[in-house]
Amino acid sequence: xxxxxxxxxxxxxxxxxxxxxxxxxxxxxxxxxxxxxxxxxxxxxxxxxxxxxxxxxxxxxxxxxxxxxxxxxxxxxxxxxxxxxxxxxxxxxxxxxxxxxxxxxxxxxxxxxxxxxxxxxxxxxxxxxxxxxxxxxxxxxxxxxxxxxxxxxxxxxxxxxxxxxxxxxxxxxxxxxxxxxxxxxxxxxxxxxxxxxxxxxxxxxxxxxxxxxxxxxxxxxxxxxxxxxxxxxxxxxxxxxxxxxxxxxxxxxxxxxxxxxxxxxxxxxxxxxxxxxxxxxxxxxxxxxxxxxxxxxxxxxxxxxxxxxxxxxxxxxxxxxxxxxxxxxxxxxxxxxxxxxxxxxxxxxxxxxxxxxxxxxxxxxxxxxxxxxxxxxxxxxxxxxxxxxxxxxxxxxxxxxxxxxxxxxxxxxxxxxxxxxxxxxxxxxxxxxxxxxxxxxxxxxxxxxxxxxxxxxxxxxxxxxxxxxxxxxxxxxxxxxxxxxxxxxxxxxxxxxxxxxxxxxxxxxxxxxxxxxxxxxxxxxxxxxxxxxxxxxxxxxxxxxxxxxxxxxxxxxxxxxxxxxxxxxxxxxxxxxxxxxxxxxxxxxxxxxxxxxxxxxxxxxxxxxxxxxxxxxxxxxxxxxxxxxxxxxxxxxxxxxxxxxxxxxxxxxxxxxxxxxxxxxxxxxxxxxxxxxxxxxxxxxxxxxxxxxxxxxxxxxxxxxxxxxxxxxxxxxxxxxxxxxxxx
Numbered sequence: 167x168x169x170x171x172x173x174x175x176x177x178x179x180x181x182x183x184x185x186x187x188x189x190x191x192x193x194x195x196x197x198x199x200x201x202x203x204x205x206x207x208x209x210x211x212x213x214x215x216x217x218x219x220x221x222x223x224x225x226x227x228x229x230x231x232x233x234x235x236x237x238x239x240x241x242x243x244x245x246x247x248x249x250x251x252x253x254x255x256x257x258x259x260x261x262x263x264x265x266x267x268x269x270x271x272x273x274x275x276x277x278x279x280x281x282x283x284x285x286x287x288x289x290x291x292x293x294x295x296x297x298x299x300x301x302x303x304x305x306x307x308x309x310x311x312x313x314x315x316x317x318x319x320x321x322x323x324x325x326x327x328x329x330x331x332x333x334x335x336x337x338x339x340x341x342x343x344x345x346x347x348x349x350x351x352x353x354x355x356x357x358x359x360x361x362x363x364x365x366x367x368x369x370x371x372x373x374x375x376x377x378x379x380x381x382x383x384x385x386x387x388x389x390x391x392x393x394x395x396x397x398x399x400x401x402x403x404x405x406x407x408x409x410x411x412x413x414x415x416x417x418x419x420x421x422x423x424x425x426x427x428x429x430x431x432x433x434x435x436x437x438x439x440x441x442x443x444x445x446x447x448x449x450x451x452x453x454x455x456x457x458x459x460x461x462x463x464x465x466x467x468x469x470x471x472x473x474x475x476x477x478x479x480x481x482x483x484x485x486x487x488x489x490x491x492x493x494x495x496x497x498x499x500x501x502x503x504x505x506x507x508x509x510x511x512x513x514x515x516x517x518x519x520x521x522x523x524x525x526x527x528x529x530x531x532x533x534x535x536x537x538x539x540x541x542x543x544x545x546x547x548x549x550x551x552x553x554x555x556x557x558x559x560x561x562x563x564x565x566x567x568x569x570x571x572x573x574x575x576x577x578x579x580x581x582x583x584x585x586x587x588x589x590x591x592x593x594x595x596x597x598x599x600x601x602x603x604x605x606x607x608x609x610x611x612x613x614x615x616x617x618x619x620x621x622x623x624x625x626x627x628x629x630x631x632x633x634x635x636x637x638x639x640x641x642x643x644x645x646x647x648x649x650x651x652x653x654x655x656x657x658x659x660x661x662x663x664x665x666x667x668x669x670x671x672x673x674x675x676x677x678x679x680x681x682x683x684x685x686x687x688x689x690x691x692x693x694x695x696x697x698x699x700x701x702x703x704x705x706x707x708x709x710x711x712x713x714x715x716x717x718x719x720x721x722x723x724x725x726x727x728x729x730x731x732x733x734x735x736x737x738x739x740x741x742x743x744x745x746x747x748x749x750x751x752x753x754x755x756x757x758x759x760x761x762x763x764x765x766x767x768x769x770x771x772x773x774x775x776x777x778x779x780x781x782x783x784x785x786x787x788x789x790x791x792x793x794x795x796x797x798x799x800x801x802x803x804x805x806x807x808x809x810x811x812x813x814x815x816x817x818x819x820x821x822x823x824x825x826x827x828x829x830x831x832x833x834x835x836x837x838x839x840x841x842x843x844x845x846x847x848x849x850x851x852x853x854x855x856x857x858x859x860x861x862x863x864x865x866x867x868x869x870x871x872x873x874x875x876x877x878x879x880x881x882x883x884x885x886x887x888x889x890x891x892x893x894x
Contacts, residue, residue, distance in 0.1 A: 202240065209233050215286065216271060219278050228271060235264040258308055262315075265294055269315045276323055288323055291316040388465065393419050393481040395442050395471070406485065411458030427454035427462050434467070441481055447471045448481075452488065464488040523560075524845035525771065528867035531557040532777025535870045539784065561867065580624045580714055584740040587621045587628075587664065588613055591652060594629050598636050607640060608647035617654050618662060620740035627711045628735065631719070632666055634704040635731045639670040643728070646671030657736070663717070666733040675723040683721065684709050708733070760877060761786030764806065768798040768821070769813040769843065774866070778811060778843070781870045782877075795824030802828070802835045809880060814844040814855070822858060829859040839880040843868065 209232045217225025242257035268290055275287035294316040298309060389406025393399070398419045407414035410425055419438075423431050430453035440446040448470035454462040469483035534553040542550065595611050602609040632650075639648045649669045654662040675683065684705050709719045716736030723729035765787050769775045775791050782789055790807070792798040796819040798810065810828070814821035821842060829836055839861040844851070852863040862876045877883075 205236060206233060209236060212271065219283060220274065228267065232264065232267045235260050235267065239264060262311055265312050265315050268294060269319045272319055291319045388485050388487045390482065390484040395479045395481055409457050425456045430454055441471050464492045524866040527557060527560065529773040529777060531867040536780035580627060582622045582624050582738065584620055584622050585625050586619065587623065588617060590625050590629065591632065594632055595650065598640060602640050602648060605640065606645065607643055610647060610649045612649065612651040614653040617652060621662060621737040622740050623735065623737040624715065627715065631708040631711055631733050634708045635668045635733060639668050639672065643670045643672035661736050661738045664735055664737050667730060669730040671728040674725045674727045674729055676725045680721055680723055762788065763881065764788045764808045766790050766792060766798060766801060766807045766810045768792040768795065768811065770794055770816040778868065781873055785874065795819030795821060798824055799827060807835065807838060809877065810838055810840040811843050812840050814842055814846060825859045841876055841880060
């Protein structure tokens with residue numbers, strides 16, 4: 167007997183065949199082959215018992231009808247499972263008729279009055295009630311109809327027994343009890359139906375969620391697969407199977423290794439083994455997978471272990487194709503390497519060009535400075551002044567280009583030292599005083615009373631910024647004044663925000679001109695370059711320097727009304743007292759001047775040697791020349807010297823090798839002061855040569871006053887004693 171599934175665990179709608187039909191609002195679960203055999207066998211045996219009491223013909227009729235409707239119900243249920251909606255109503259009819267046949271059989275057995283037959287009749291009714299309650303039908307009306315037949319049959323059995331065999335009051339109590347029992351069965355049927363509906367709803371939601379997840383995985387990634395960690399069988403989804411060029415379906419997990427690049431396979435296998443051993447719950451890995459075309463593609467594998475409802479563990483793994491990302495990364499890496507190579511080549515080119523330009527320029531400016539100290543006519547002095555101005559303009563442009571290169575490469579560094587800022591600005595003002603007086607301008611400097619006496623800052627870079635702003639202010643002001651005002655504001659960290667405001671009464675600028683003022687190679691307009699000259703680099707570099715020092719440069723200007731540039735930067739509180747003047751052993755011997763100082767001048771360029779000789783000759787220095795490092799070492803070994811001026815790039819032996827041998831020597835001259843004279847003026851060159859053992863560093867073209875100052879400092883002479891007239 168069956169009209170559903172007698173196994174309560176199958177009430178959710180899935181049969182032992184794994185097929186469920188839910189068509190037309192009805193769910194029919196057909197039996198397995200074994201259950202079908204048992205049902206038919208039960209029908210035939212019941213028919214035999216039926217024949218015992220009612221004859222052979224009645225047995226044949228009932229058995230045939232019950233078997234036909236049983237097979238019909240199963241056949242129609244199978245059609246419904248395949249989506250045949252036309253089988254729904256016939257299946258319901260077959261189910262109702264089948265139940266009715268069995269209830270006729272039960273009542274007939276009961277009517278015999280035979281104890282065994284009555285038990286079979288009652289058992290049949292109860293069995294159908296259980297089938298209906300546990301069968302999982304979700305059509306309430308069909309369930310009510312089929313349930314009413316065995317329920318009424320049972321009620322008839324109970325009442326008939328009670329009123330025949332028992333007194334009135336017991337029969338009445340039995341009747342009420344039977345009715346209550348039937349009502350309880352009805353309530354149970356209702357609850358069963360509601361539970362079934364909730365279960366079906368939950369199952370539907372779970373299937374919908376699974377479909378959504380599968381859709382999401384397939385939409386975002388490039389496939390996924392599952393591995394049963396007990397059987398080690400993996401199942402790829404269709405998308406991943408197609409990408410591998412396989413037919414899909416369940417396969418041994420060992421076959422996956424064939425698709426993984428040999429260099430990645432061991433790591434993947436080790437991670438999988440950890441998941442199988444319950445040591446890890448998943449892993450992420452970038453690996454190469456062989457696709458259907460035979461090529462390997464980079465993919466990201468994300469694997470997680472999930473516990474299923476049957477206490478089994480499955481590993482779910484998704485894959486995302488990284489080919490495009492890896493290609494972009496490779497292109498970016500190549501572009502970065504090319505950019506680095508380009509920047510390196512640019513730096514080397516600028517360094518070489520700087521060296522090649524500075525070397526002849528050293529001769530030009532050196533000779534011009536030497537001429538300037540001679541007895542020249544006024545006209546000749548003016549000509550020499552023009553040469554010096556042009557040479558200095560060329561040097562300024564070269565230095566600007568080098569600074570721009572350093573800024574772009576991120577190699578320009580800020581070197582802070584303790585210094586009197588006001589005094590440093592006073593010296594800077596004096597450099598521009600003559601230029602301002604020539605144009606009839608009043609160059610004033612105002613200092614806030616609360617300005618700190620000493621600060622820690624980079625005097626070279628600050629002076630570079632202020633000099634650029636002062637130079638521009640004087641250049642673009644025809645009449646009136648230029649004012650430099652300094653103030654400082656204490657910051658929370660103990661430092662100071664220094665402000666230098668440079669205000670002029672010059673030509674001013676429009677808002678449009680101000681907007682492009684700080685661009686590279688930009689000036690207010692094209693006529694500015696023709697009238698006043700300049701490369702347009704100074705302000706850009708100055709602003710970058712200010713920002714590197716924690717400040718900025720801003721401008722306020724009105725056309726025809728002048729401009730106000732404000733430089734700000736962060737300076738720290740001075741941590742050292744003003745440096746005390748110390749004397750070296752040479753200082754006592756030097757008699758307070760450079761006269762008689764023995765200088766070993768080493769340079770392979772005869773013009774450079776001649777320039778340095780002309781610079782030092784007025785100071786009474788005794789100069790010995792050498793053309794390379796080897797000659798310098800030989801002369802140091804043969805006669806005493808007080809100081810060495812050493813070029814870096816020379817044939818036979820360059821300055822770098824020579825300074826190493828000088829400092830490594832055990833002779834007394836190993837500790838002589840050595841000043842590097844070089845055209846290397848890129849960022850870090852000075853620090854590099856000082857680290858080699860040089861005492862100081864002078865970049866070419868050599869400035870006469872700077873050289874005399876460096877000589878005096880290296881020999882321990884005071885500035886006043888060494889300040890012999892240079893003629894400038």
